[in-house]
Amino acid sequence: xxxxxxxxxxxxxxxxxxxxxxxxxxxxxxxxxxxxxxxxxxxxxxxxxxxxxxxxxxxxxxxxxxxxxxxxxxxxxxxxxxxxxxxxxxxxxxxxxxxxxxxxxxxxxxxxxxxxxxxxxxxxxxxxxxxxxxxxxxxxxxxxxxxxxxxxxxxxxxxxxxxxxxxxxxxxxxxxxxxxxxxxxxxxxxxxxxxxxxxxxxxxxxxxxxxx
Numbered sequence: 001x002x003x004x005x006x007x008x009x010x011x012x013x014x015x016x017x018x019x020x021x022x023x024x025x026x027x028x029x030x031x032x033x034x035x036x037x038x039x040x041x042x043x044x045x046x047x048x049x050x051x052x053x054x055x056x057x058x059x060x061x062x063x064x065x066x067x068x069x070x071x072x073x074x075x076x077x078x079x080x081x082x083x084x085x086x087x088x089x090x091x092x093x094x095x096x097x098x099x100x101x102x103x104x105x106x107x108x109x110x111x112x113x114x115x116x117x118x119x120x121x122x123x124x125x126x127x128x129x130x131x132x133x134x135x136x137x138x139x140x141x142x143x144x145x146x147x148x149x150x151x152x153x154x155x156x157x158x159x160x161x162x163x164x165x166x167x168x169x170x171x172x173x174x175x176x177x178x179x180x181x182x183x184x185x186x187x188x189x190x191x192x193x194x195x196x197x198x199x200x201x202x203x204x205x206x207x208x209x210x211x212x
Contacts, residue, residue, distance in 0.1 A: 002158045003139045005148060016144070016169075051143065053144065054081070078099045082104040166199070
């Protein structure tokens with residue numbers, strides 16, 4: 001099984017000017033664009049599962065894209081707080097599983113989700129075992145900040161697909177690609193690079209310590 005972190009970042013390594021910024025807001029000042037969105041869609045079409053955080057789902061929703069076989073990939077949404085009452089986690093027939101460290105509060109966190117995994121103190125390993133058990137081969141991590149840190153810390157990211165956007169955010173409240181800090185540097189090996197207009201598409205293999 002491969003876990004691929006798919007990210008778009010500014011030239012100063014941020015994913016947004018502030019937490020909760022929408023994709024539409026980012027595109028308005030030149031972050032991403034049509035070529036980056038098309039690349040993301042093509043990548044999802046070849047994936048068995050997608051991992052994302054609650055914030056992204058609340059602000060942007062799930063990406064309504066089916067695999068090449070006509071089925072949706074399974075979506076796994078990380079949240080430790082659930083969703084507001086009346087918020088539909090999913091749409092159409094996209095299969096969604098919520099992943100939480102603890103029992104979620106209240107009764108209004110389940111909208112649209114097929115399943116909930118209460119993963120305890122090590123949600124990455126619990127989800128990793130779940131994905132392997134279900135025969136997933138290609139899994140996308142569309143995380144930012146803390147969610148990315150969880151997976152890199154456990155050395156569960158195999159590849160990084162990085163879109164470099166021609167903008168410098170330089171914002172005090174910018175959302176970092178990985179945060180909080182990792183216990184050790186993560187080394188990567190460049191597999192390929194491509195320029196499309198002002199965007200640079202980079203594909204890396206993560207050189208985890210156990211493979212060094």
